[in-house]
Amino acid sequence: MEYNSSRLDSSEALMSVDLRRAPRHSCRVPAQVRVRGKSYPGFIVDVSETGVRVVGDQLKNISTGDRIELFSEDLGWMTGGVRWQYRGTLGLKLEESSNTRAKFEAFRRNFATA
Structure with missing residues (x-):
């Protein structure tokens, strides 16, 4: 199949460009996303020291720019902002800290698969 970028809508075109600063590591970790006082289940599907990608059926109404809190048993609580959202998948930029x-x-070291 030949790649044809003219067939992508604007959100798909943005997702095809890799603008990340840090390498991603694949995983599948249950998580809770808390935004605007509500909590939604999801899975962290990749992680780096600057961000994560989270998927979940109930994440479709979360918007780019929303501030979120993310919890997983393996990573604990983290905070960040939604950089992009597409059909229940969120790209989150985590607040940078030594923690x-x-x-x-x-x-x-313990969980990532790639």
Whole structure:
């Protein structure tokens, strides 16, 4: 199949460009996303020291720019902002701190698959 970028809508075109600063590591970790006082289930499907990608059927109404709190048993609580959203998948930029970096490194050593 030949790649044809003219067939992508604008959100798909943006998702095809890799603008990430840090390498991603694949995983599948149950998580809770808390936004605007409500909590939604999902799964962290990749992680880096600067962000995560979260998927979930109930995440479709979360918007780009929303501030979120994210919890998983393996990573604990983290905060960040929604950089992009597409059909129940969120790209989150985590607030950078030494605590976030330490959580990521411990997680990567113990759980990440790539």
